[in-house]
Amino acid sequence: MATKVFMEALSPTMEEGRLVKWLKNEGDAVKSGEELAEVETDKAIMELVARGDGILRKRLINEGDTAPVGTLAGVIATADENIDSLVAGAGTAPAGGAPAPAQVVATQQETAGASSVPRRPEESQGEASTPPQQKVADVPPAPPARAAAPSAPAPTPAPAAQGEVRSSPLARRLASERGLDLHSVQGSGPNGRIIKRDIEAAAAAGAAAPRAAAAAAPSAPVIPREGDFHDEPLSQIRKTIAKRLGESIGPIPTFYLTAEYDLTRVMEMRKAMAELGDQFKVSVNDVLLKATAVALSQHPEVNAHWLGDKIRYHNRVHLGMAVATDEGLIVPVIWDADRKRMSDISREAKELAKRARERKLKPDEFTGSTFSVSNLGMFGIDQFTAIINPPEAGILAIGTSEEKLVVVDGEPVVRNRVRVTMSCDHRIIDGAVGAKFLQTLRRLIENPLMLVF
Amino acid sequence: MPVITYRDALGAAIREEMQRDDRVFLMGEEVAVYQGAYKVSKGFLQEFGEMRVVDTPITELGFAGVGVGAAMVGLRPVIEFMTWNFALLALDQVVNAAAKMLYMSGGQYKIPIVFRGPNGAALQLSAQHSQAWESWLAHIPGLKVIAPGTPYDAKGLLKSAIRDDNPVCFLEGEMLYNTKGEVPDEEYLIPLGKADLKRQGEHCSIITHGKMVLVAMQAADQLAKEGINIDVVDLRTIRPMDVEAIGESVRKTNRAVVLEEGWEICGVGAQVVDYIQRDCFDYLDAPVIRVHQADTPMPYAKGLERAAKPDLPKAIAAVKKVMYLD
Numbered sequence: 001m002a003t004k005v006f007m008e009a010l011s012p013t014m015e016e017g018r019l020v021k022w023l024k025n026e027g028d029a030v031k032s033g034e035e036l037a038e039v040e041t042d043k044a045i046m047e048l049v050a051r052g053d054g055i056l057r058k059r060l061i062n063e064g065d066t067a068p069v070g071t072l073a074g075v076i077a078t079a080d081e082n083i084d085s086l087v088a089g090a091g092t093a094p095a096g097g098a099p100a101p102a103q104v105v106a107t108q109q110e111t112a113g114a115s116s117v118p119r120r121p122e123e124s125q126g127e128a129s130t131p132p133q134q135k136v137a138d139v140p141p142a143p144p145a146r147a148a149a150p151s152a153p154a155p156t157p158a159p160a161a162q163g164e165v166r167s168s169p170l171a172r173r174l175a176s177e178r179g180l181d182l183h184s185v186q187g188s189g190p191n192g193r194i195i196k197r198d199i200e201a202a203a204a205a206g207a208a209a210p211r212a213a214a215a216a217a218p219s220a221p222v223i224p225r226e227g228d229f230h231d232e233p234l235s236q237i238r239k240t241i242a243k244r245l246g247e248s249i250g251p252i253p254t255f256y257l258t259a260e261y262d263l264t265r266v267m268e269m270r271k272a273m274a275e276l277g278d279q280f281k282v283s284v285n286d287v288l289l290k291a292t293a294v295a296l297s298q299h300p301e302v303n304a305h306w307l308g309d310k311i312r313y314h315n316r317v318h319l320g321m322a323v324a325t326d327e328g329l330i331v332p333v334i335w336d337a338d339r340k341r342m343s344d345i346s347r348e349a350k351e352l353a354k355r356a357r358e359r360k361l362k363p364d365e366f367t368g369s370t371f372s373v374s375n376l377g378m379f380g381i382d383q384f385t386a387i388i389n390p391p392e393a394g395i396l397a398i399g400t401s402e403e404k405l406v407v408v409d410g411e412p413v414v415r416n417r418v419r420v421t422m423s424c425d426h427r428i429i430d431g432a433v434g435a436k437f438l439q440t441l442r443r444l445i446e447n448p449l450m451l452v453f
Numbered sequence: 454m455p456v457i458t459y460r461d462a463l464g465a466a467i468r469e470e471m472q473r474d475d476r477v478f479l480m481g482e483e484v485a486v487y488q489g490a491y492k493v494s495k496g497f498l499q500e501f502g503e504m505r506v507v508d509t510p511i512t513e514l515g516f517a518g519v520g521v522g523a524a525m526v527g528l529r530p531v532i533e534f535m536t537w538n539f540a541l542l543a544l545d546q547v548v549n550a551a552a553k554m555l556y557m558s559g560g561q562y563k564i565p566i567v568f569r570g571p572n573g574a575a576l577q578l579s580a581q582h583s584q585a586w587e588s589w590l591a592h593i594p595g596l597k598v599i600a601p602g603t604p605y606d607a608k609g610l611l612k613s614a615i616r617d618d619n620p621v622c623f624l625e626g627e628m629l630y631n632t633k634g635e636v637p638d639e640e641y642l643i644p645l646g647k648a649d650l651k652r653q654g655e656h657c658s659i660i661t662h663g664k665m666v667l668v669a670m671q672a673a674d675q676l677a678k679e680g681i682n683i684d685v686v687d688l689r690t691i692r693p694m695d696v697e698a699i700g701e702s703v704r705k706t707n708r709a710v711v712l713e714e715g716w717e718i719c720g721v722g723a724q725v726v727d728y729i730q731r732d733c734f735d736y737l738d739a740p741v742i743r744v745h746q747a748d749t750p751m752p753y754a755k756g757l758e759r760a761a762k763p764d765l766p767k768a769i770a771a772v773k774k775v776m777y778l779d
Binding site: 171 | 679707734735736738739
């Protein structure tokens with residue numbers, strides 16, 4: 001029996017993927033579990049894997065092309081099997097949403113995330129051709145009631161190119177006002193167009209997490225001149241950054257707290273440890289990560305997520321650390337960072353940063369952080385403010401550590417100092433709460449032996 | 454309140470204005486002895502005499518020009534065209550003289566004239582005599598264009614038109630003369646440029662004028678039985694158009710059908726849709742749909758004529774389409 005290969009949701013936030021490279025040619029024999037193709041998701045390059053055995057009879061997405069999640073990407077069948085009817089459905093999303101897991105799996109875990117990705121279900125012909133009389137009969141007493149009925153048949157959505165969302169201007173405005181992401185709303189209008197009743201239904205169901213609108217008003221056009229610019233299509237990761245961070249700076253009432261810490265003892269400790277052998281070498285950043293994680297474990301009021309109608313305080317500390325890659329920012333996570341030894345954190349941070357730059361992170365390695373840290377010290381930045389990675393309550397921006405002339409006991413002395421700035425979501429953290437957290441952090445950093453306590 | 458016909462409402466409006474102001478006079482083909490081709494000026498000759506109720510030869514351009522000249526020297530003519538189809542011959546006076554005189558004379562000559570007559574298709578009058586001209590006339594800066602759909606509006610608007618100091622083209626529905634409606638005895642005026650919300654609903658707006666107001670009201674009745682309640686916005690004045698009224702309704706219902714008697718291309722509805730997209734873009738939940746005459750000369754054959762005209766089933770179908778119910 002033939003097996004369909006779909007563009008799968010290979011990351012929790014993936015809505016479309018670019019087929020980077022086919023690893024099998026048409027006519028190649030493939031076994032269940034074998035890699036078929038490389039797919040660029042919004043975060044990483046991952047592999048599509050076949051579970052069914054057979055011949056890769058047809059490749060339906062060209063290399064370099066981008067297709068929405070759920071698009072038929074290929075067909076695996078026996079050599080003589082007739083696959084015309086399967087191929088005829090190419091370019092459309094699978095019926096009923098997510099493809100059955102038996103048909104294709106990713107090399108990496110996709111369990112929780114995959115189900116959260118909105119799909120574009122395709123209707124059967126039978127439903128789409130419901131006689132008009134029957135639909136009209138649905139109408140009384142008032143048409144909006146029909147919209148609320150979950151059984152209302154949605155017209156067949158056209159295969160959306162590039163994750164495009166069809167929506168009425170009114171729906172876009174309402175979604176923007178209510179903080180709904182149109183990608184999370186199912187359209188019931190012609191060609192799957194999202195209309196007012198869909199927004200109302202989504203808002204009523206609370207189905208979509210509050211988010212800023214995807215569609216922003218276009219800015220006033222400027223007339224660009226040749227040579228003034230060059231156009232670069234958005235990479236998946238750039239799109240995700242724009243979407244996520246735009247969500248952050250808009251609705252989050254942020255305030256900033258800056259503190260300068262003395263690193264004298266950190267430097268002494270590092271030196272002492274390094275003298276014990278290379279395996280004991282740690283960076284300033286490693287110490288700061290560990291100190292932040294320990295401080296967070298003592299301040300659950302900061303180790304929190306904003307969930308719209310509630311605040312979730314985390315008992316475990318999963319520390320996100322912003323990593324610059326050639327493609328852009330990504331935030332891998334050190335799980336249970338407060339409980340890990342400094343050496344573990346050091347090794348893990350290095351490993352995660354390396355794989356982030358190679359774009360080989362697994363989804364569970366860049367999701368789930370409870371608080372994040374961003375360090376631009378290596379670029380000589382004295383201090384800066386970082387943008388909160390929603391739904392987290394805050395982010396710590398670490399500047400460069402350098403020698404400074406400071407006054408200690410009335411005497412000018414040269415000390416190693418570092419400036420940190422914490423961006424706080426005021427919906428969760430009040431000024432004094434953030435300040436106390438930074439106080440704890442100061443105690444830990446200026447007395448790093450406490451970290452082994 | 455007395456119930457009278459559209460024709461009598463028009464007659465009452467002219468009579469009252471002629472009684473009120475002796476500069477007002479009526480001129481046109483068959484208006485005096487025959488008492489009007491559609492009997493609007495019944496009894497006028499006896500009441501006002503042949504100086505103020507003037508029969509003309511079949512010379513549209515000529516008597517339209519006499520009217521413009523009379524207006525230039527201070528009279529307030531009401532020029533009756535037997536139909537607006539015949540007024541094509543007079544358009545040079547309407548468009549090039551009446552509409553532009555105030556402008557080209559640097560404000561020296563006001564032209565307080567009303568050109569009036571039946572407009573639009575009746576029944577089987579064929580291609581040359583079944584035309585709705587409001588989009589042509591509304592295109593011209595300097596003209597005001599009125600198309601009332603009810604006796605009440607016809608009387609109040611015609612009185613305002615006669616008192617207006619600018620040339621006004623007053624388009625009466627040929628099929629409306631016998632329709633009846635409540636019209637008070639006491640005097641009233643309806644300001645030009647003001648639409649009337651003839652029906653209130655929340656699901657869709659029909660924006661229309663003239664004869665099609667009746668069709669829209671029937672559509673509203675039928676749709677109400679299916680639980681669909683619509684706004685009927687009667688423009689009443691095509692130029693200047695009541696943009697605020699259109700916007701208010703569409704922002705409420707988020708959906709609109711524009712219904713008119715004339716042809717599609719560059720029609721009145723095209724202008725209405727433009728105002729909607731300009732002012733209500735972020736309030737639209739569906740594309741606006743227009744209902745109009747088929748893009749063809751009006752057929753004589755009865756079945757074809759029916760197929761070409763905008764009518765009740767087409768209006769209802771459009772509302773359902775714009776509501777995604779078809």
